[in-house]
Amino acid sequence: MKKDSVNLIIFRHFAYAFAILSSLLYLSYLIYQLATDYPLLNIKYDFLDTIHVPNIKMCSPGYFEMLACDYKLNNNIEIPGCLRYISNITYNSGDQRYCRTFNSGLKYVREKPDGLNKLKFYFKINTTEAEAEELGVALITLDFIPHNFNPLLKMDKAVELRLQLQGIFVPAIVDRVSLVKFRTKIYNSIPPWNFGSIFGLPPTYHSTPSIECLVNYFEFNKNPFNMPIGTNGYFSISPGDFIVEETSEKRTTTILSIFGSAGGAFGIVMSTLAFLFGSPRLDPWGFVRRISIDKWYLLRTFIPQDDDNLLNDEIDLKKYLVIHKNLSKLE
Secondary structure (H helix, E strand, O other), X not given: OOOOOHHHHHHHHHHHHHHHHHHHHHXXXXXXXXXXXXXXXEEEEEEOOEEEOOEEEEEEOOOEEEEEEEEEEOOOOEEEOOHHHEOOOEEEOOOOEEEEEEOOOOEEEOOOOOOEEEEEEEEEEOHHXXXXXXXXXXXXXXXXXXXXXXXXXXOOHHHHHHHHHHOOEEEEEOOEEEEEEEEEEEEEEOOOOOHHHHHOOOOOOEEEEEEEEEEEEEEOOOOOOOOOOOOOEEEEEEEOOOEEEEEEEEOOOOHHXXXXXXXXXXXXXXXXXXHHHOEOOOEOOOHHHXXXXXXXXXXXXXXXXXXXXXXXHHOOHHHHHHHHHHHHOOO
């Protein structure tokens, strides 16, 4: 058997070195992708029959009183009696504001006729004191807080900034009717060093609920039916819809995905090397060695199986003339 030529040996060593270097570079690229992975955002919408009434923090630089709070049901019946959910007023000397909180645990109900549809608040504010601190506009700022929000949990900085930019403070202006509609959102973030998500397992999310508000203002009617005496402002709270938007982070690169990609690339490289230089179990010769030793190898591979059973003088070599002429140049 003819020994391998020096050129073939050099080419084989170069091919193996190139394959190893390419594999290492590709593995380094995958590790870099894992270290710099930026999660994709997956958004889904859940349709609910009930939605919790958000907690409300009401603050103003001027002293204010909540004169009445009414329930409005889906059948348009109004029931008084939700003032008991409003706390006594407190004064914060730090930012010089009076504040009250509304914490009820109530739920808006979508289909039942006697289900809660809207909450209505009537207030009286010291306009002189409030206007002096708010550039001539007397108002109460409404801060909507989800009922299940835990202020002790430390949220991700990006999530915290996102919530701050949403602007969930709604002004209830004196001598105006403020109709507030809100939507509930949930942001599921992956903690920075959550090993399960890095490895490829389902992540342990840090869920941060938030509320997005839309407010419309109308001229205030100072003599409406059954309005408490002294009222100079009104606002109502109702859900914009019964759809909860849930946004979840999803890693694009994990350790398991790296194993899969690296394994697939390694299989392609080894299959290519086995085809070119042979494999003890599959083909000990290989395509390159066959070509280098037997220049007629390509010609015989193009001969149909029917010609294998014929004698040499019975084979019609005219149909291989073009290939024969090209290969004869190798002599």
